[in-house]
Amino acid sequence: MLQEYLPLTFNSTISAVEPVISVTNLNHYFGGGGLRKQVLFDINLEINAGDIVIMTGPSGSGKTTLLTLMGGLRSAQEGSLKILGQEICGANKQQLTKLRRQIGYIFQAHNLMTFLTTKENVRMSLELHDEFLNQDINAKAIAMLETVGLGQRVNYYPENLSGGQKQRVAIARALVSHPKIVLADEPTAALDKKSGRDVVELMQKLAKEQNCTILLVTHDNRILDIADRIIYMEDGQLKTDGVDVSS
Numbered sequence: 001m002l003q004e005y006l007p008l009t010f011n012s013t014i015s016a017v018e019p020v021i022s023v024t025n026l027n028h029y030f031g032g033g034g035l036r037k038q039v040l041f042d043i044n045l046e047i048n049a050g051d052i053v054i055m056t057g058p059s060g061s062g063k064t065t066l067l068t069l070m071g072g073l074r075s076a077q078e079g080s081l082k083i084l085g086q087e088i089c090g091a092n093k094q095q096l097t098k099l100r101r102q103i104g105y106i107f108q109a110h111n112l113m114t115f116l117t118t119k120e121n122v123r124m125s126l127e128l129h130d131e132f133l134n135q136d137i138n139a140k141a142i143a144m145l146e147t148v149g150l151g152q153r154v155n156y157y158p159e160n161l162s163g164g165q166k167q168r169v170a171i172a173r174a175l176v177s178h179p180k181i182v183l184a185d186e187p188t189a190a191l192d193k194k195s196g197r198d199v200v201e202l203m204q205k206l207a208k209e210q211n212c213t214i215l216l217v218t219h220d221n222r223i224l225d226i227a228d229r230i231i232y233m234e235d236g237q238l239k240t241d242g243v244d245v246s247s
């Protein structure tokens with residue numbers, strides 16, 4: 001599971017044909033010296049703008065590691081990893097911070113600020129972006145909450161919302177700034193079947209409207225059908241990559 005939330009903005013522009021994420025011969029290791037352990041092996045992958053990609057596979061297969069690398073949440077060590085046209089293998093902290101402002105994150109635990117209302121949680125995401133500072137960010141946050149069906153809950157605190165409602169606030173927070181990429185790690189894990197389904201269908205709808213790429217890690221087979229493409233990881237390797245959601 002993603003543990004960190006690191007906000008991000010950088011000014012790269014990407015052409016329509018260039019993949020939003022391009023991974024070439026990527027390896028990753030944890031630990032050092034005699035304890036050094038390779039957890040990703042020669043990953044090659046391209047993800048196009050607007051695609052909803054689900055990454056699945058057994059526990060420990062490297063999904064979260066790959067997701068955190070693609071989100072600029074940890075440094076890539078070996079190979080090439082281009083996000084929105086920018087090489088981030090070897091990128092410094094400042095470059096990673098800029099990158100992270102262009103990405104929305106949705107976590108298993110919604111990670112909302114408990115001392116802020118739903119509106120304030122969503123507004124906080126806009127406050128990280130200079131381009132919104134001259135706009136009515138309150139109105140934008142409320143409009144986004146209305147879009148996710150929480151127009152009546154803008155002044156509620158997270159503790160007074162159901163699990164599904166909290167996750168919808170997290171979706172509003174991730175998408176309100178219209179990021180090009182949203183990364184989601186087990187977004188339905190804490191939800192019942194219906195709430196989980198509602199949450200991913202909402203993500204799918206908003207992503208298609210905004211032409212946003214979604215990369216979603218899940219063990220939840222019930223949501224595979226929302227994907228344009230499914231990637232299967234095993235033992236740190238990308239085993240299958242396809243669009244056949246029935247397999």
Ligand SMILES: Nc1ncnc2c1ncn2[C@@H]1O[C@H](COP(=O)(O)OP(=O)(O)OP(=O)(O)O)[C@@H](O)[C@H]1O
Nearest residue numbers: 001030031039057058059060061062063064065066
């Ligand atoms: N910070 C870390 N330090 C050392 N090893 C780690 C670290 N994070 C993950 N690993 C190891 O890397 C491997 C891949 O872990 P990762 O969390 O990416 O798998 P996963 O497929 O996301 O698993 P899950 O589905 O259980 O979340 C595992 O063997 C794990 O123990």
